[in-house]
Amino acid sequence: MTISDKILAARDKMTPSERQLIGFLLDDYPIAGLGSITELAAKASVSTTTITRMLQKVGVEGYAQFQVALRGELKEMISDPIAKRDMWKTDLPEEHILNRYSRQVLENQKRTLDDIDPDEFDSLCDLVCDANRTVFVAGGRITSTLAQYLYLHLQMIRPNVRLLPMTASWPHDLLDIKKGDILIVLDVRRYENTTLAMGQMCYEQGAEVILFTDQWRSPIHNIAKLTFSSRIAAPSAWDSMASILVLLECAIARAQEQLWDTVEARTDALEAAFDRTKLFRKFV
Structure with missing residues (x-):
């Protein structure tokens, strides 16, 4: 799951201030979360404690881990075809392409x-x-x-x-x-x-x-x-x-x-x- 998936899945457990933070994050996702925690708090008009509490509710250990995940997602979002292939090729099992590719596509659909x-x-x-x-x-x-x-x-x-x-x-x-x-x-x-x-x-x-x-x-x-x-x-x-x-x-x-x-x-x-x-x- 992406960070946004986790946030949306946990939305019902959030306080009003945490939902305000979520709204700000998702409006410019993932860029909004790439600054410092104090910058995010100021822009979203919440406290740094609210940010930490929200991350705990979505299963993210801390702000540093949160940013690592966001940077990884951003890298995937802007990947060109060569980068996409490089990401997959080291993990590919030795099996026929019909099985390897179709299994992933069916999982995507599910x-x-x-x-x-x-x-x-x-x-x-x-x-x-x-x-x-x-x-x-x-x-x-x-x-x-x-x-x-x-x-x-x-x-x-x-x-x-x-x-x-x-x-x-x-x-x-x-x-x-x-x-x-x-x-x-x-x-x-x-x-x-x-x-x-x-x-x-x-x-x-x-x-x-x-x-x-x-x-x-x-x-x-x-x-x-x-x-x-x-x-x-x-x-x-x-x-x-x-x-x-x-x-x-x-x-x-x-x-x-x-x-x-x-x-x-x-x-x-x-x-x-x-x-x-x-x-x-x-x-x-």
Whole structure:
């Protein structure tokens, strides 16, 4: 577990001053905890005793250990592919890649799903199914493929779904965003400036921001109405997106059932268009 995972798991045991400290830490995590204990106390408007007490409740022995853990997490957050591979390669057992890689990916999926709050997931689906809201979908250099996948399915499920392009023209699309619309944004380490700018601009225009990210959490989480963190580390130079894909497919399946009458009508119209264009091969 990351330090933020431990903090969130112990939140219910915290006093009001400790929760104030937690809020400050998580708003700029992990950077907020990298200064001295007196600097953190002053910025969070709490005592150093409050910091020590909070750390004890989350199972961290002291402030020095806390900072060592934060620096380790920061290193992972900004790791490039070569650094990721170096981190894994010394610990890899001698077994086939099918076993080694798939076991970690399945464990990622299990831990991701175990950490999801069902009520928050239901809130996501209710927002997506609200026909009065336009849904904008955006991703980064790698996650744009997942954004495209989600967009195509949501477009079949309901009207008014827009995909923000990975080109310089994306600000044009935000001219149409209005208060109450939704931005679903995907952003994983190393966290891209473009996706952050998208999130900030949509938030400033009154949109509800929904973030799919990793266990370290994109800075976008500070403005997100809902944040879904997935485990993505795998024995490879590149992260695994499988856990995020599972969550997206769960949301697609729920939205499809919730809006089935609309889905059925739109699917009939889409199939008629496919027949006219002869997109799919006919065997009879």
